[in-house]
Amino acid sequence: MQTIRWADLMWRLVLRDLYKRLKYPEYRSSTTNIKMSRFDLYIKAGKDGKCVGDCPFSQRVNLFTHFKCPESTCCIKTVNVLEKTPEFLQLNPEGKVPVLVDKETDKVITDSKDINVYINNLFPQPDMKIDYDGPAVAATNGIFGKMAALLKNSDASAIPALREELTAELQKFEDYLKKRENKTKFLIDDKMMEIDCQLLPKLHHLQVAGKYFQKYEIPQEYSNVWNYIKNGESTVEWKDTVCKNEDIISGWSRHNIVKV
Numbered sequence: 534m535q536t537i538r539w540a541d542l543m544w545r546l547v548l549r550d551l552y553k554r555l556k557y558p559e560y561r562s563s564t565t566n567i568k569m570s571r572f573d574l575y576i577k578a579g580k581d582g583k584c585v586g587d588c589p590f591s592q593r594v595n596l597f598t599h600f601k602c603p604e605s606t607c608c609i610k611t612v613n614v615l616e617k618t619p620e621f622l623q624l625n626p627e628g629k630v631p632v633l634v635d636k637e638t639d640k641v642i643t644d645s646k647d648i649n650v651y652i653n654n655l656f657p658q659p660d661m662k663i664d665y666d667g668p669a670v671a672a673t674n675g676i677f678g679k680m681a682a683l684l685k686n687s688d689a690s691a692i693p694a695l696r697e698e699l700t701a702e703l704q705k706f707e708d709y710l711k712k713r714e715n716k717t718k719f720l721i722d723d724k725m726m727e728i729d730c731q732l733l734p735k736l737h738h739l740q741v742a743g744k745y746f747q748k749y750e751i752p753q754e755y756s757n758v759w760n761y762i763k764n765g766e767s768t769v770e771w772k773d774t775v776c777k778n779e780d781i782i783s784g785w786s787r788h789n790i791v792k793v
């Protein structure tokens with residue numbers, strides 16, 4: 534009786550292995566090691582159509598999964614947003630990245646926040662404080678909007694006011710970092726949390742595109758903001774997920790920006 538159960542189990546394992554080999558091209562197997570990428574993560578490609586591109590929402594997810602997902606469970610697929618394939622559009626008819634496909638559940642998720650919530654539910658550890666709703670949110674959530682308003686603006690007379698509004702947001706951020714009780718390396722902890730995965734890529738766009746298109750730079754005296762950026766850039770996860778500066782410039786160029 535026991536032998537029959539074992540034979541049955543072995544057959545099931547062999548069939549499951551065969552099924553996964555056929556269904557998932559990334560499925561690899563060796564005598565000692567069986568690896569399969571459970572997730573496909575579609576992110577924006579760079580100018581060459583292949584390397585990691587300039588989407589801050591894609592980097593938010595890419596950073597988060599670097600911390601959360603066991604190695605090799607996540608297969609990165611870069612999408613040339615200028616030439617989206619029918620297969621990609623079938624996954625997300627809106628045509629936006631990032632997109633996560635969970636091949637185990639056949640679930641497709643098409644928004645950076647939803648993807649991180651989904652991943653966090655599957656891999657609660659390490660805790661990256663995904664539900665954080667404290668003062669660091671209000672201190673930082675206005676920056677990207679003001680930066681986009683400045684970059685996308687085509688009215689020369691509006692530039693001084695838009696620069697001032699952006700600087701006011703950065704001042705708010707600097708004040709928050711300076712006055713908080715816990716002087717952690719990142720916004721709310723000594724390690725990168727989900728809120729940092731959101732903010733750091735946006736600040737990177739501000740540094741590169743702000744300087745290139747508007748000659749706008751984060752004021753040097755905002756030393757706390759600069760230290761925060763440096764702390765992010767010094768992590769392995771940042772280096773693994775960051776795009777080239779030229780891709781940020783070419784990405785924003787699509788908005789027909791008036792360069793000052």
Ligand SMILES: N[C@@H](CCC(=O)N[C@@H](CS)C(=O)NCC(=O)O)C(=O)O
Pocket residue numbers: 577587588589590591614628629630631643644645646
């Ligand atoms: N709400 C979305 C926004 C994603 C988004 O806007 N992605 C841009 C790239 S940064 C995109 O895919 N645009 C499509 C295109 O450029 O054709 C998210 O956070 O995931």
